[in-house]
Amino acid sequence: MPRLHWEDFSSGQITDCGSRLVTREEIVGFAAEYDPQPMHLDEQAARATLLGGLVASGWHSCCILMRMLSDSILGQASFMGAPGVEEVKWLAPVRPGERIKARATVLETRPSRSRPDMGFVKFRFELTDASDKPLMSLIVSPMFARRSADAVQGGDQAGR
Amino acid sequence: MKFFEDIQVGETSAIGRHTFTAENIKAFAARFDPQPFHLDEGAAARSHFGALCASGWHTACVWMRLLIDYRRREDDERRARGEAVGQLGPSPGFRDLQWLKPVYVGDIISYGTEVLETRVLNSRPGWGLIFVRNTGVNQHGELVISFISSAFVERRGGGAVTS
Numbered sequence: 001m002p003r004l005h006w007e008d009f010s011s012g013q014i015t016d017c018g019s020r021l022v023t024r025e026e027i028v029g030f031a032a033e034y035d036p037q038p039m040h041l042d043e044q045a046a047r048a049t050l051l052g053g054l055v056a057s058g059w060h061s062c063c064i065l066m067r068m069l070s071d072s073i074l075g076q077a078s079f080m081g082a083p084g085v086e087e088v089k090w091l092a093p094v095r096p097g098e099r100i101k102a103r104a105t106v107l108e109t110r111p112s113r114s115r116p117d118m119g120f121v122k123f124r125f126e127l128t129d130a131s132d133k134p135l136m137s138l139i140v141s142p143m144f145a146r147r148s149a150d151a152v153q154g155g156d157q158a159g160r
Numbered sequence: 161m162k163f164f165e166d167i168q169v170g171e172t173s174a175i176g177r178h179t180f181t182a183e184n185i186k187a188f189a190a191r192f193d194p195q196p197f198h199l200d201e202g203a204a205a206r207s208h209f210g211a212l213c214a215s216g217w218h219t220a221c222v223w224m225r226l227l228i229d230y231r232r233r234e235d236d237e238r239r240a241r242g243e244a245v246g247q248l249g250p251s252p253g254f255r256d257l258q259w260l261k262p263v264y265v266g267d268i269i270s271y272g273t274e275v276l277e278t279r280v281l282n283s284r285p286g287w288g289l290i291f292v293r294n295t296g297v298n299q300h301g302e303l304v305i306s307f308i309s310s311a312f313v314e315r316r317g318g319g320a321v322t323s
Contacts, residue, residue, distance in 0.1 A: 034225045039250070050287070057224070058253070059217070062217060062220075063193070066215075067192045067193070067194070080207075081195065084256070084259055086255065088255070090253050
């Protein structure tokens with residue numbers, strides 16, 4: 001059974017979600033697959049662009065953040081996905097060799113009106129560089145099962 | 161890419177479609193979004209989704225790829241006609257992303273764009289900012305993803321005032 005349920009989150013909580021090196025290889029590899037623009041693929045071509053050098057695709061930063069959150073906060077929780085993302089701001093480029101950090105801040109929690117077995121937690125997730133300079137912020141309200149839902153169903157999710 | 165001045169509010173484009181397979185759903189999820197309902201048919205069947213479904217980030221990343229491919233085809237046609245091609249700049253972000261329906265194995269998602277707003281920025285001469293609503297619709301005609309993206313687009317002649 002997951003360690004964290006909807007009830008365990010409350011407004012104002014801040015969680016450190018770890019740090020991670022972003023390599024040139026993964027920047028170029030992701031871009032070749034999903035965002036093949038010069039600024040994400042090739043140093044020479046990237047120098048001629050507005051950002052002046054090779055940078056990670058913003059979607060790659062979203063995916064890296066998702067993985068960091070899965071390996072930290074969401075992986076130990078009764079996470080049920082999210083209906084969407086309110087806002088993503090790409091504040092500064094993520095460059096090859098950068099060590100990035102992720103942080104989660106709970107903005108508010110609310111029960112689901114239609115589903116008594118779950119609730120929403122609104123987070124601001126942030127990626128920063130090693131010196132805490134903001135690189136990306138993301139506001140999203142994922143769904144979590146309530147502790148009572150596991151108690152009633154004994155961890156068996158059939159019938160949801 | 162068109163130059164900023166040539167982009168009209170209300171313009172729509174069908175940028176392409178993509179079939180999601182179990183293999184690519186699981187491969188994407190294993191790298192970036194390792195939730196049981198994106199990785200394993202059995203676990204997904206027991207979840208609120210009812211069957212294996214794609215990560216919402218996967219659905220969004222496929223949009224990005226199709227858009228770049230679409231723009232590249234358009235640019236090639238412009239060059240073939242002897243026309244100049246504008247540069248697509250970076251994006252400050254996006255908002256109001258909704259994952260409205262799960263994307264299941266075998267779903268074919270058709271993606272489209274609609275220009276909502278064009279904005280000249282005094283702070284970035286030579287570039288304009290555009291806001292675009294992006295959508296993905298499945299083979300049953302159901303909207304599965306919608307969001308509003310923004311991006312810098314090069315202005316014709318570096319944004320010099322011509323009148």
